[in-house]
Amino acid sequence: MEHLELVDRLYLTVKRMILDQELVPGQKLVQEKLAAELGVSRSPLLKVLQRLETELLVESIPRRGMYVKQLAATEIRDVFQCRAVIEGLSARLAAERATPEEISALRDCFAPFVNDNSDLEAYARADRQFHQLIMKYSGNAVINRLELLTNIHLTAFQAGLLRTPKDTLPEHRSIIEAIAAGDGPMAERRMRGHIEASGRLLLPD
Amino acid sequence: MEHLELVDRLYLTVKRMILDQELVPGQKLVQEKLAAELGVSRSPLLKVLQRLETELLVESIPRRGMYVKQLAATEIRDVFQCRAVIEGLSARLAAERATPEEISALRDCFAPFVNDNSDLEAYARADRQFHQLIMKYSGNAVINRLELLTNIHLTAFQAGLLRTPKDTLPEHRSIIEAIAAGDGPMAERRMRGHIEASGRLLLPD
DNA sequence: GGAATTCATTTTGAATTCAAAATTCAAAAG
DNA sequence: CTTTTGAATTTTGAATTCAAAATGAATTCC
Numbered sequence: 001m002e003h004l005e006l007v008d009r010l011y012l013t014v015k016r017m018i019l020d021q022e023l024v025p026g027q028k029l030v031q032e033k034l035a036a037e038l039g040v041s042r043s044p045l046l047k048v049l050q051r052l053e054t055e056l057l058v059e060s061i062p063r064r065g066m067y068v069k070q071l072a073a074t075e076i077r078d079v080f081q082c083r084a085v086i087e088g089l090s091a092r093l094a095a096e097r098a099t100p101e102e103i104s105a106l107r108d109c110f111a112p113f114v115n116d117n118s119d120l121e122a123y124a125r126a127d128r129q130f131h132q133l134i135m136k137y138s139g140n141a142v143i144n145r146l147e148l149l150t151n152i153h154l155t156a157f158q159a160g161l162l163r164t165p166k167d168t169l170p171e172h173r174s175i176i177e178a179i180a181a182g183d184g185p186m187a188e189r190r191m192r193g194h195i196e197a198s199g200r201l202l203l204p205d
Numbered sequence: 206m207e208h209l210e211l212v213d214r215l216y217l218t219v220k221r222m223i224l225d226q227e228l229v230p231g232q233k234l235v236q237e238k239l240a241a242e243l244g245v246s247r248s249p250l251l252k253v254l255q256r257l258e259t260e261l262l263v264e265s266i267p268r269r270g271m272y273v274k275q276l277a278a279t280e281i282r283d284v285f286q287c288r289a290v291i292e293g294l295s296a297r298l299a300a301e302r303a304t305p306e307e308i309s310a311l312r313d314c315f316a317p318f319v320n321d322n323s324d325l326e327a328y329a330r331a332d333r334q335f336h337q338l339i340m341k342y343s344g345n346a347v348i349n350r351l352e353l354l355t356n357i358h359l360t361a362f363q364a365g366l367l368r369t370p371k372d373t374l375p376e377h378r379s380i381i382e383a384i385a386a387g388d389g390p391m392a393e394r395r396m397r398g399h400i401e402a403s404g405r406l407l408l409p410d
Numbered sequence: 411g412g413a414a415t416t417c418a419t420t421t422t423g424a425a426t427t428c429a430a431a432a433t434t435c436a437a438a439a440g
Numbered sequence: 441c442t443t444t445t446g447a448a449t450t451t452t453g454a455a456t457t458c459a460a461a462a463t464g465a466a467t468t469c470c
Contacts, residue, residue: 005267005268005423006423006424007423030450030451030452031451031452032450032451032452033451040424040425041424041425041426042424042425042426042452043423043424043425043426044423044424044425046252047251047255050252050255050256051255051259054256054259054350056347056350062210062452062453063210063430063431063432063451063452063453064432064451064452065432065451065452074346075346075347078345078346078347078348079347081294081298081345081347082291082294082345082347082348082351084294085290085291085293085294086287086290086291088290089286089287089289089290093286140283140286140287141279141280141283142261142280142283142284142286142287142353142354143283143287145259145261145353146287146351146353148347148350148351149347210453211453211454212453235420235421235422236421236422237420237421237422238421245454245455246454246455246456247422247454247455247456248453248454248455248456249453249454249455267422267423268421268422268423268460268461268462269421269422269462270421270422270462
């Protein structure tokens with residue numbers, strides 16, 4: 001992390017602070033104050049806050065200030081709807097082009113949990129890793145720029161914690177098998193169903 | 206446009222300059238120079254360039270500079286793949302909730318072209334309007350923030366000009382009819398097919 | 411003649427300054 | 441006692457300044 005540009009380091013720091021609730025939803029981010037706490041000036045901080053705004057983590061109200069974004073229920077629903085089709089696309093593309101090594105890496109995500117589901121924290125991390133890898137293996141550079149759609153994962157409602165491993169592990173395995181079989185449409189349908197199921201649980205309409 | 210904040214006016218100005226090729230792909234955007242031409246300082250210009258970077262219109266190379274983005278063929282393919290599923294989702298949602306007035310507005314987009322297809326410029330504008338309206342009528346706020354996916358339209362390869370009205374008008378009409386009938390899955394399939402067809406034409410693999 | 415090196419110039423990244431708008435708080439009016 | 445007004449303070453938006461890195465050109469070396 002030390003070799004990164006200042007703005008990139010700052011970005012990771014502030015993002016972490018928001019995801020860890022060190023900065024809480026609704027809280028005003030007074031630029032001079034936050035910059036001082038972080039040991040920088042407003043210039044790089046402002047860049048970071050603007051970037052986080054496009055990721056739906058910060059909200060800017062002109063001439064009023066920047067706030068940690070409080071996601072409304074409808075926005076969470078909207079994100080899940082988008083994720084379902086974008087990650088469905090990812091799974092289809094991954095099925096068409098994943099190498100044997102990449103398929104192994106997907107299987108490895110959940111290997112530790114086949115016999116022991118008890119560590120929910122570790123399972124949630126594996127879940128995030130699984131979704132990230134499929135987007136990466138899609139080979140679609142645009143998908144991988146849509147950070148906006150991946151941040152939901154990371155907030156209080158951890159996708160991996162919405163449902164138990166008992167429910168989601170079989171879904172994950174069936175997605176991996178469709179990708180391993182090179183069956184794009186099947187992989188797409190399964191991924192889409194998987195995310196829609198999580199979304200429905202989060203928002204029972 | 207006069208009542209907007211400076212950054213928002215500047216954003217529209219610079220975006221227009223890029224889309225009109227007044228600033229050409231690959232061109233370096235020297236901040237001080239461009240700011241002076243636009244009668245502002247670097248601060249607001251930098252915000253604008255950063256925003257355009259998230260929209261895939263500008264590329265930033267750290268400590269080197271900002272450049273008008275030259276989209277590679279693979280990136281255009283990637284954008285079309287994403288658009289196909291996101292606008293497919295939009296059409297499905299619009300089918301589920303569009304009002305009679307909204308459906309009329311969709312029909313009105315292409316009313317001028319039923320008997321006369323000759324004004325391609327006007328048809329391209331109607332095409333963009335049609336896609337924008339469906340995203341709006343989806344009621345999904347996140348879709349409407351993904352500007353990244355709508356800019357392709359506006360560059361040299363105008364989606365509406367990729368294929369002739371003779372080809373696309375029937376597709377547009379069939380999408381509208383699915384929405385009017387409240388048939389979400391049908392609207393989704395048709396929109397997706399419509400955009401995939403344009404994408405294939407642009408990139409014959 | 412061409413490659414490498416040094417130095418001046420340009421440009422970016424970051425901090426600071428300044429002006430205008432928003433907020434706060436106290437005093438006055440109803 | 442509540443509401444309104446207005447001045448002091450804070451905060452944002454924008455311009456400017458400063459330092460460090462990158463660029464480019466001239467000169468030296470091979």
